[in-house]
Amino acid sequence: MTMPFYSSVDQLLRDRSELARKGIARGRSVVVLTYADGVLFVAENHSPSLRKVSEIYDRIGFAAVGRYNEFESLRTNGVRLADVRGYSYDRRDVTGRWLANAYAQFLGPSFIEQQKPFEVELCVAEVGIEAAADQLYRITYDGSITDEPQFVVMGGQTDPISSSMRSSYQEGSGLADALAVAVKALQSAPAPGPASNGPAAARILGVSALEVAVLDRARLPRRAFRRITGATLHDLLPAENRGTPDADQETGGDDAPAASGAESTS
Amino acid sequence: MSFPEPRLPIHTALGTGVQPGSTSFTDYLAATAPHLLPGRMPEASQLQGHTAAPRTPGLDVPHGTTIVALTFADGVVIAGDRRATMGNMIAQRDIEKVFITDSFSAVGIAGSAGIAVEMVRLFTVQLEHYEKIEGVPLSLDGKANQLAAMVRGNLGAAMQGFVVVPLFAGYDTDATDPTAAGRIVTFDATGGRYEEKLGFHAVGSGSVFARGALKKLHDPAADLGGAIRTAVESLYDAADDDSATGGPDLIRHIYPVVVSITGDGAVHHPDADIAEVTAAVVNHRTTRPGG
Numbered sequence: 001m002t003m004p005f006y007s008s009v010d011q012l013l014r015d016r017s018e019l020a021r022k023g024i025a026r027g028r029s030v031v032v033l034t035y036a037d038g039v040l041f042v043a044e045n046h047s048p049s050l051r052k053v054s055e056i057y058d059r060i061g062f063a064a065v066g067r068y069n070e071f072e073s074l075r076t077n078g079v080r081l082a083d084v085r086g087y088s089y090d091r092r093d094v095t096g097r098w099l100a101n102a103y104a105q106f107l108g109p110s111f112i113e114q115q116k117p118f119e120v121e122l123c124v125a126e127v128g129i130e131a132a133a134d135q136l137y138r139i140t141y142d143g144s145i146t147d148e149p150q151f152v153v154m155g156g157q158t159d160p161i162s163s164s165m166r167s168s169y170q171e172g173s174g175l176a177d178a179l180a181v182a183v184k185a186l187q188s189a190p191a192p193g194p195a196s197n198g199p200a201a202a203r204i205l206g207v208s209a210l211e212v213a214v215l216d217r218a219r220l221p222r223r224a225f226r227r228i229t230g231a232t233l234h235d236l237l238p239a240e241n242r243g244t245p246d247a248d249q250e251t252g253g254d255d256a257p258a259a260s261g262a263e264s265t266s
Numbered sequence: 267m268s269f270p271e272p273r274l275p276i277h278t279a280l281g282t283g284v285q286p287g288s289t290s291f292t293d294y295l296a297a298t299a300p301h302l303l304p305g306r307m308p309e310a311s312q313l314q315g316h317t318a319a320p321r322t323p324g325l326d327v328p329h330g331t332t333i334v335a336l337t338f339a340d341g342v343v344i345a346g347d348r349r350a351t352m353g354n355m356i357a358q359r360d361i362e363k364v365f366i367t368d369s370f371s372a373v374g375i376a377g378s379a380g381i382a383v384e385m386v387r388l389f390t391v392q393l394e395h396y397e398k399i400e401g402v403p404l405s406l407d408g409k410a411n412q413l414a415a416m417v418r419g420n421l422g423a424a425m426q427g428f429v430v431v432p433l434f435a436g437y438d439t440d441a442t443d444p445t446a447a448g449r450i451v452t453f454d455a456t457g458g459r460y461e462e463k464l465g466f467h468a469v470g471s472g473s474v475f476a477r478g479a480l481k482k483l484h485d486p487a488a489d490l491g492g493a494i495r496t497a498v499e500s501l502y503d504a505a506d507d508d509s510a511t512g513g514p515d516l517i518r519h520i521y522p523v524v525v526s527i528t529g530d531g532a533v534h535h536p537d538a539d540i541a542e543v544t545a546a547v548v549n550h551r552t553t554r555p556g557g
Contacts, residue, residue: 055398079398080294087295087391088302223394 013142016117020141023119024066026192026256029155030123031185032063033169034134035178038127038217038224042182044155045211047252053213055225057082057094059126061215065155066120066141068254074103074120091221096126100137100145108143117141119258121154127215127224131172157189164188179212180238186210192255206241207234209250291395292388292416304384304420327428328357330382332472332504332511333364333374335435335450336484337465338493341528342448344435345497346374347472347505348520349512359515364523366532368393371409371436372525376470378428385416385430406438410451410459418457429455433469437527444529445486472504472511479503479557491543494524494535498543499557514544 028044030052041053041063052071053063056078064071078099086094103122111117122139136148151169153162164185173181187203212228219226234242288294295302328350335344346363349356357379364374367390375382392412397403404412413434420430434451441447450462452469466484468476479500485492498514501522505513514521521540526533551557 049401051401054401076399079395080291083291083391083395083398084295084299084302087291087388088299 013112016111017142020066020111020117020119023256023258024121024141024154025156027065027155028192028255029153029158029161029186029189030063030065031151031153031161031165031182032123032125032136033151033165033178033182034131034136034171035214036131036172036174037214039125039134039136039215040175040178040182041125041211041213042179042186043211044186044205044209045252046209046250048208050253051211053211055213055223056099056124057086058091058221058223059128059215060094060096060099061125061127061213061225063123063125063152063154064120066118067258070118071120071122074106074118074122078103096124096135096137100124100139103139104143104145106143107139107141111142116258123152123154125152125215127217127220129217129220131217153185156192160188161185175214176236179236183210183238183241204241204243206243207237210237212236289396289399291392292412295388304381304388304416326352328352328361328379329510330361330363330376330379330470332468332470332476332501332508333376333433334468334473334476334480334497334500334504335374335433335462335466336480336493336496336500337448337450337486338488338490339445339486340448340490341437341526342435342450343490343493343497343524343526344372344374344433344450345494345501345522345524347501347512347522348515349510350379351471351510354509356512359512359518360520362523364525365390366525366534367409368397368403369531370403370439370527371406371434372527372532373413374433374435374469375430376433376473377430378423381420381423381428382430382432385420386432389413389416403439405440406436406449409436410434410461413451414453414457414459417453417455421456424455431455431469433467435525435527437529437532439529447529448527468500468504470504470511472501472508475507476500476504490526490528494526494540495543495547497524498522498540498547502547502551503557514548516544516548 030043032041039061041061043052045052050068054075056062062075062078081102082094082099107118118141120141124137126135128134136152138146138148138152151165153165168181183205187205191203212233214226214228215224216226331347331349331351333346335342344364348360350358350361364372365386366372373386375386393404393409413432417430417432432453436449438447438449450467452460452462452467465486466480468480483496483499502513505511521537521544524535524540
């Protein structure tokens with residue numbers, strides 16, 4: 001007679017949680033923050049085409065970290081849901097709160113029912129008519145949802161980034177200042193991957209290592225999302241980040257195989 | 267009759283229920299909420315009391331009338347009058363029948379207004395949906411083909427008298443020759459798609475007269491101001507001879523809708539600008555009624 005394996009629910013969820021957290025922690029980070037004219041997304045991303053930040057709807061933007069295929073399918077289906085809702089009701093009826101709830105309600109049950117949890121963390125941001133109406137929602141792999149008033153930091157080594165943001169973030173700053181704060185915060189984290197011996201060299205993130213976009217209040221009521229790339233981004237960055245980088249050898253996309261958190265012993 | 271709520275099972279919609287990689291909003295809508303598609307008409311036999319011969323539609327619904335489009339040196343201009351008719355009645359004086367569908371395209375509609383407006387709304391979402399999912403916009407020919415498919419999908423309704431005839435104008439950002447980037451595409455009720463190489467076209471009840479005017483006035487090398495003036499002139503001629511096309515209404519300040527599309531994008535010209543052009547045209551016609 002075979003004995004069925006028994007694991008306590010508590011243990012199962014803890015294992016899944018650990019797997020998801022480790023998977024997410026291996027990636028590069030994203031910072032989402034509000035500034036005077038809307039919401040700013042800054043991601044460390046070496047790929048010009050595998051995006052971490054994208055447009056969902058008129059007022060809504062999306063940022064994600066973790067496994068690319070997983071958050072890409074969440075993004076695509078978010079666009080579908082939003083477009084159907086806007087088409088069947090009205091464009092004004094598509095809100096960030098609604099979309100964040102939809103994601104949370106999908107991720108929550110998936111975390112409990114599926115063998116492997118989603119290794120993703122999402123931010124749904126909405127730009128309002130005035131600064132007080134800007135909203136940032138953080139949705140984690142288990143469907144937890146939080147409403148952050150100023151900024152959201154997601155991804156790999158978030159502790160140094162969060163503390164840098166906390167100390168230098170200022171409400172209502174201009175685009176260039178907000179970008180400088182976010183880039184400085186992202187640089188404070190060590191590069192992901194195997195830790196090198198000795199102290200980590202100071203990192204400088206240039207145009208090719210950054211993915212930047214805004215939800216621009218001035219473009220409302222229609223599509224507020226705008227990417228900032230190339231020369232425009234170059235001119236906005238702090239002076240020390242404008243130099244041409246030594247050939248950017250780093251790859252974009254996924255940084256580690258699926259569920260690589262499971263094999264780790266740390 | 268109950269109006270069905272949009273069915274959006276969050277689980278299937280966000281999860282694996284959908285084919286990955288699909289970029290078509292229309293296909294998604296057809297799979298998840300088909301009742302939202304335009305032109306989903308009941309069969310003729312189900313329209314109780316309206317089973318007359320297909321050529322005489324059982325319902326009197328507003329019809330849009332004249333749309334003109336013409337190319338100029340930097341792109342293309344598309345314009346429409348503001349009248350909708352229902353039989354011999356004026357259904358609406360200030361209907362808008364020209365819509366900007368994305369940064370580099372616009373559609374004008376003639377025919378059954380209700381279905382046509384809905385079709386343009388779906389077309390607009392379709393273009394934006396593709397752009398958001400793919401990260402790049404659809405090519406100009408891709409857009410025209412999408413619209414052709416939508417017109418073809420309306421064939422059943424067209425047979426019952428609810429014909430939709432769009433006129434598509436766009437700026438081809440991939441064109442090597444900027445003077446040939448402004449393009450006009452026309453459609454027939456069966457979804458036939460025809461590129462207008464001559465650089466001007468008109469659809470709707472007043473199109474015969476508008477096209478006559480365009481044939482004489484169209485100048486492919488004109489500047490934006492000249493192209494707008496020609497568009498307004500041709501709409502004036504259409505209204506002059508076609509009772510279903512509305513002329514400029516100087517009393518109520520209702521002027522044609524004019525959209526121009528150039529390398530800088532599609533622009534809806536404000537009423538104040540068009541009022542000026544219209545005043546000049548009307549002024550000229552008081553001395554020479556034939557233009």
